[in-house]
Amino acid sequence: MSKFAIKSIEALGDNEAFKQVVVYRNSEEIDLAKIESSKGVLDIYEETIQKIDLTSYKKILTYMDYLASNPNTLLPKTIYNPLTPKNDPVAEFELKHQKLRVYGIITMNKVSIIVHCGFKNNQKEDIIRFRSLKKQFLEQSKKY
Numbered sequence: 001m002s003k004f005a006i007k008s009i010e011a012l013g014d015n016e017a018f019k020q021v022v023v024y025r026n027s028e029e030i031d032l033a034k035i036e037s038s039k040g041v042l043d044i045y046e047e048t049i050q051k052i053d054l055t056s057y058k059k060i061l062t063y064m065d066y067l068a069s070n071p072n073t074l075l076p077k078t079i080y081n082p083l084t085p086k087n088d089p090v091a092e093f094e095l096k097h098q099k100l101r102v103y104g105i106i107t108m109n110k111v112s113i114i115v116h117c118g119f120k121n122n123q124k125e126d127i128i129r130f131r132s133l134k135k136q137f138l139e140q141s142k143k144y
Helices: 032-037 041-049 054-069 120-142
Strands: 003-008 018-024 080-082 091-097 100-106 112-119
Touching: 003 032, 003 120, 018 041, 018 054, 018 120, 041 054, 041 100, 041 112, 054 091, 054 100, 091 120, 100 120, 112 120
Parallel strands: 018 112
Antiparallel strands: 003 018, 080 091, 091 100, 100 112
């Protein structure tokens, strides 16, 4: 089972409304002193899409920054899509621009945590993977 930590999103500066998950596979130990220098899911996604669509990625970061500055504002579903299944107490969302997708949850203290990233053409598989990671993350979080 994977282990998880939460770190800031460097591109958003001091913005505390959005965080990203760092996934440690199986036997990797979490070094608390090195979490901020570890690569989170959004950092890895950025590296992956550098040659594909950096403009859309930057647009998604702009949406995150806007939502953090205007927490009571709703964006159109073409940009920010709530995904929460019925009777699930943890809110899910999808931020999107063109082919890019970023999936996250909203914690009880209103922090949005990016758990998984993907592409429109893999959306169904990405949502399944996102929910699997979400479940593992929440199970680990209960222990602390």
